[in-house]
Amino acid sequence: MRAALCKAYGPPESLVIEETDSPPLFPAGVRIDVKAAGINFPDVLMIKGEYQFKPPFPFAPGAEVAGVVSEVGADVTNVKVGDRVIAMCGAGGFATEVVVGGNSVLPMPDEMDFVTASGLTLTYGTSIYALKQRAQLQAGETLLVHGASGGVGLSAVEIGRAMGAHVIGTGGDDEKLKVALEHGCDHVINYRSGDFKDEVKALTDGKGADVIYDPVGGDIFDQSLRCIAWDGRLLVIGFAGGRIPAPPANLILLKSCSVVGVFWGAWSSREPAANRDNLNQVVQWWREGTIKPHVSHTFPLDKTADALYAVINRQVVGKAVITMD
Ligand SMILES: NC(=O)c1ccc[n+]([C@@H]2O[C@H](COP(=O)([O-])OP(=O)(O)OC[C@H]3O[C@@H](n4cnc5c(N)ncnc54)[C@H](OP(=O)(O)O)[C@@H]3O)[C@@H](O)[C@H]2O)c1
Known part of the structure; x- marks a missing residue:
């Protein structure tokens, strides 16, 4: 071979x-x-x-x-x-x-x-596990997806939309963000043009995002803790930006939010039947044209x-x- x-x-x-x-x-x-x-x-x-x-x-x-x-x-x-x-x-x-x-x-x-x-499998498998099993995303909630035009990011946008969330996507390139809009974002924000936290608050009537999907880490993660809603769930997906954040525990307390780890590869080995159900759901969404x-x-x-x-x-x-x- x-x-x-x-x-x-x-x-x-x-x-x-x-x-x-x-x-x-x-x-x-x-x-x-x-x-x-x-x-x-x-x-x-x-x-x-x-x-x-x-x-x-x-x-x-x-x-x-x-x-x-x-x-x-x-x-x-x-x-x-x-x-x-x-x-x-x-x-x-x-x-x-x-x-x-x-x-x-x-x-x-x-x-x-x-x-x-x-x-x-890898991107959609990670995102459905993150949003369904880990965040328990509910229809009507606001989902903020960072790196929204990347591999896992774009799949999270589509799945979030399929689960009935209001989706805000961030990214570093306006052309790439147009694709995120086409795939289900209600709003997009370019994080290279400054802070996104004020825009997220403005888009949510000051409440913040209920669920935040973060494959980037670093400063993006730090800012996320400042625009997460009460009882929000901040999903730790990865560190494409290079820096592993060290979140201040006082902010987690003040927001009464959860910082939630997501390790799809390990979970799919521990719970193969549930993972298979998730992937069957992804294929079903593909058949229906819900995800592209x-x-x-x-x-x-x-x-x-x-x-x-x-x-x-x-x-x-x-x-x-x-x-x-
Ligand atoms: N937890 C899990 O189970 C799991 C599963 C799969 C992947 N991951 C992790 O998720 C992360 C993303 O994986 P992926 O396959 O989706 O990657 P990808 O397609 O390259 O997407 C990463 C996105 O991050 C953004 N980004 C911001 N700063 C970056 C930088 N310095 N270098 C590269 N990208 C940067 C980019 O968007 P802009 O250019 O728009 O900023 C890019 O679209 C990785 O850390 C990966 O290890 C975790």
């Missing part, structure tokens, strides 16, 4: 694209001919050695794929050779073949294309480094995807 291999931690250009041995199949495993692999910010962190999950060298990054089942282990009953599937693999996806546990594989709707399918995943860039496997730089340089809107053909 061909793969983009990380042999030592480093920047995207240190990945080596080469032929390598196919991974061995195990009894509960499924081998997939990968057609497309979704790119996520954690891939960038993983090859730098800055992600919580550190596969042994050499490894291919790539946490989610779509493709066709080519072989199944003796214990697998939920899929068969020839099925079109979506799979969560954690790593190994930037390759023409991957082997994953059978319980990490979902059937792919006939009408869905591989590019769309490859970018669905946006893929701004596709790259061939040989251009994996360029693909990761598109993420690092904040060029991507929604998702970037690597295609294998």
